[in-house]
Amino acid sequence: xxxxxxxAGVSAKTVSRVFNDDPHVLPETRAKIEQIMRELNYVPNVLxxxxxxxxxxxxxxxxxxxxxxxxxxxxxxxxxxxRKRGVATLLTNLGDDPARERDVLESLLxxxxxxxxxxxIGVDHSxxxxxxxxxxxxxxxxxxxxxxxxxxxxxxxxxxxxxxSHLIGHGHKRIAYVGDSFHLSTEVNRLAGYRRALTEAGLxxxxxxxxxxxxxRDSTRAAVERLMALPGRPTAVFSSNARSSMLLLRxxxxxxxxxxxxxxFPLADLLRPALTVVDQDPDQIGLLAAGRVFERADFPxxxxxxxxxxxxxxxxxxxxxxxxx
Amino acid sequence: xxxxxxxAGVSAKTVSRVFNDDPHVLPETRAKIEQIMRELNYVPNVLxxxxxxxxxxxxxxxxxxxxxxxxxxxxxxxxxxxRKRGVATLLTNLGDDPARERDVLESLLxxxxxxxxxxxIGVDHSxxxxxxxxxxxxxxxxxxxxxxxxxxxxxxxxxxxxxxSHLIGHGHKRIAYVGDSFHLSTEVNRLAGYRRALTEAGLxxxxxxxxxxxxxRDSTRAAVERLMALPGRPTAVFSSNARSSMLLLRxxxxxxxxxxxxxxFPLADLLRPALTVVDQDPDQIGLLAAGRVFERADFPxxxxxxxxxxxxxxxxxxxxxxxxx
DNA sequence: TTGTAGGCGTTATCAG
DNA sequence: CTGATAACGCCTACAA
Numbered sequence: 125x126x127x128x129x130x131x132a133g134v135s136a137k138t139v140s141r142v143f144n145d146d147p148h149v150l151p152e153t154r155a156k157i158e159q160i161m162r163e164l165n166y167v168p169n170v171l172x173x174x175x176x177x178x179x180x181x182x183x184x185x186x187x188x189x190x191x192x193x194x195x196x197x198x199x200x201x202x203x204x205x206x207r208k209r210g211v212a213t214l215l216t217n218l219g220d221d222p223a224r225e226r227d228v229l230e231s232l233l234x235x236x237x238x239x240x241x242x243x244x245i246g247v248d249h250s251x252x253x254x255x256x257x258x259x260x261x262x263x264x265x266x267x268x269x270x271x272x273x274x275x276x277x278x279x280x281x282x283x284x285x286x287x288x289s290h291l292i293g294h295g296h297k298r299i300a301y302v303g304d305s306f307h308l309s310t311e312v313n314r315l316a317g318y319r320r321a322l323t324e325a326g327l328x329x330x331x332x333x334x335x336x337x338x339x340x341r342d343s344t345r346a347a348v349e350r351l352m353a354l355p356g357r358p359t360a361v362f363s364s365n366a367r368s369s370m371l372l373l374r375x376x377x378x379x380x381x382x383x384x385x386x387x388x389f390p391l392a393d394l395l396r397p398a399l400t401v402v403d404q405d406p407d408q409i410g411l412l413a414a415g416r417v418f419e420r421a422d423f424p425x426x427x428x429x430x431x432x433x434x435x436x437x438x439x440x441x442x443x444x445x446x447x448x449x
Numbered sequence: 450x451x452x453x454x455x456x457a458g459v460s461a462k463t464v465s466r467v468f469n470d471d472p473h474v475l476p477e478t479r480a481k482i483e484q485i486m487r488e489l490n491y492v493p494n495v496l497x498x499x500x501x502x503x504x505x506x507x508x509x510x511x512x513x514x515x516x517x518x519x520x521x522x523x524x525x526x527x528x529x530x531x532r533k534r535g536v537a538t539l540l541t542n543l544g545d546d547p548a549r550e551r552d553v554l555e556s557l558l559x560x561x562x563x564x565x566x567x568x569x570i571g572v573d574h575s576x577x578x579x580x581x582x583x584x585x586x587x588x589x590x591x592x593x594x595x596x597x598x599x600x601x602x603x604x605x606x607x608x609x610x611x612x613x614s615h616l617i618g619h620g621h622k623r624i625a626y627v628g629d630s631f632h633l634s635t636e637v638n639r640l641a642g643y644r645r646a647l648t649e650a651g652l653x654x655x656x657x658x659x660x661x662x663x664x665x666r667d668s669t670r671a672a673v674e675r676l677m678a679l680p681g682r683p684t685a686v687f688s689s690n691a692r693s694s695m696l697l698l699r700x701x702x703x704x705x706x707x708x709x710x711x712x713x714f715p716l717a718d719l720l721r722p723a724l725t726v727v728d729q730d731p732d733q734i735g736l737l738a739a740g741r742v743f744e745r746a747d748f749p750x751x752x753x754x755x756x757x758x759x760x761x762x763x764x765x766x767x768x769x770x771x772x773x774x
Numbered sequence: 775t776t777g778t779a780g781g782c783g784t785t786a787t788c789a790g
Numbered sequence: 791c792t793g794a795t796a797a798c799g800c801c802t803a804c805a806a
């Protein structure tokens with residue numbers, strides 16, 4: 125900037141004004157400076173600007189796993205919204221270690237972002253309080269713990285209920301539940317919905333039918349073997365998330381049990397049998413969360429509903445129809 | 450920091466020293482300061498540090514589309530490497546407008562990252578030159594244009610040749626090529642491989658068999674209809690990328706033509722027929738690219754091979770066997 | 775319309 | 791081993 129100012133025979137402040145579209149600059153002065161900026165290939169130091177002003181024109185997104193199409197879709201939806209406002213989106217992977225969540229998030233927050241959207245993996249977010257005083261933080265998919273904050277999530281309980289009821293409607297009486305970890309609000313709620321559906325149908329809840337650590341090929345295989353060897357062998361399975369569904373389809377003996385999954389994913393409809401799913405709307409969640417971040421930033425005092433639950437819908441395909449009991 | 454220094458009765462510099470593990474601090478002074486830092490919940494301002502030092506402990510990754518599992522895998526692999534070194538990864542979506550590529554990348558670079566990994570969408574990267582003087586930039590998947598730079602890419606030509614030869618081996622003589630845009634080096638090379646295989650087999654290259662704008666449902670449908678109505682109707686298709694493959698499988702009349710795709714994707718093996726693919730190794734690319742960034746950062750003078758081409762391998766499944774001519 | 779002074783939080787330098 | 795001072799590049803406030 126110094127060089128530009130020197131070459132143009134003006135002060136640094138005037139150069140700064142040109143960049144910030146300050147109207148109080150003579151057109152000719154402006155033209156000259158712009159010319160020299162191009163020549164010198166000058167790009168203002170965003171860092172210095174941010175440092176000085178305390179805010180960057182970027183929002184952060186943190187998700188457990190960027191490879192998961194659900195989170196990728198949320199991230200892209202956020203990016204679309206931010207892009208329209210000329211704001212950059214910085215995405216980061218949380219990984220699978222809850223203990224590192226704080227480090228990763230603070231590394232983002234310390235860049236003085238204009239906002240942060242997070243699908244958490246941790247079990248305590250009270251430490252986030254001091255950050256929320258200066259940066260709007262919006263949760264997606266999973267609720268925060270120990271912190272009041274904006275959250276956009278799916279109606280997991282209703283979805284679990286819908287999926288299970290649908291299988292019951294197809295005549296199944298022994299329905300297994302397959303999921304991964306239980307420290308997430310989503311899983312807890314989906315299991316609750318599953319349980320309620322069973323109870324309402326007078327089927328009763330059997331703990332043996334719950335397989336809760338389906339995370340990779342081995343654990344999936346083990347879970348399937350255990351379930352299939354059960355005295356009252358299940359004729360149907362409710363898979364509580366897309367990752368588990370994909371693993372399950374690989375491990376299940378072909379067309380041996382009916383399946384309904386929570387969460388649609390690419391190609392689910394091209395499988396044989398095509399997978400019946402409870403469809404979430406990650407694009408919508410990303411859209412709303414990004415909108416909320418900007419709304420909080422623009423109108424800090426506005427009172428808004430913190431908890432926002434989106435409806436889910438069942439997409440009936442074929443996998444719920446196989447193996448009628 | 451000021452508060453901490455005041456409370457500890459030392460200067461700011463000493464506090465700074467404690468943070469930077471400077472050995473020239475009395476253990477008791479250090480203990481006292483650490484104590485007070487905890488009490489005050491002091492977190493150093495990364496921005497100020499970066500601003501001052503000119504380098505952040507973060508690397509950037511920019512990809513065309515984060516929803517594409519290939520790019521998501523690269524990003525996660527990079528993150529894994531960076532995480533082990535205690536470096537954060539900032540990911541960003543380039544989108545589909547080549548004109549915006551520069552803005553997005555400069556917004557990343559101006560944060561003074563320790564390095565940048567980019568799968569470009571643009572057609573000119575000469576402007577990046579001034580940045581590469583201060584920041585290691587490594588390309589992945591697609592080559593840069595107008596700029597010498599590190600690049601890790603698949604052997605696209607060999608892959609195209611392999612896929613096409615494989616179909617020829619199954620007796621096909623009319624093999625279509627389906628891809629998306631042609632301004633990418635990857636597509637150009639895959640087409641070249643396709644062409645070479647045809648020529649080597651004495652089959653000749655027929656421009657009518659090339660469908661180059663398969664980007665969404667409509668364009669895919671149109672392309673398939675055109676190809677199927679051709680006088681010499683193709684009995685096989687080489688799809689030059691995973692996105693096109695997924696679209697194609699949806700649009701193709703069931704089991705009507707043999708297919709080999711470039712790029713594996715989740716569930717490709719569970720489809721009926723299971724898709725035969727040329728397998729890339731995005732994890733490996735991410736790993737190598739991240740390694741190179743750090744190597745360039747640590748040893749600026751070391752001479753390294755710029756262009757790095759990774760081998761691809763054909764995974765034979767079923768889709769290449771249907772519709773034998 | 776343009777310029778000057780001061781400071782954002784940290785660290786390098788050099789002195790004590 | 792510790793401290794004072796200056797500087798990183800920019801912007802706000804104020805002055806000319």
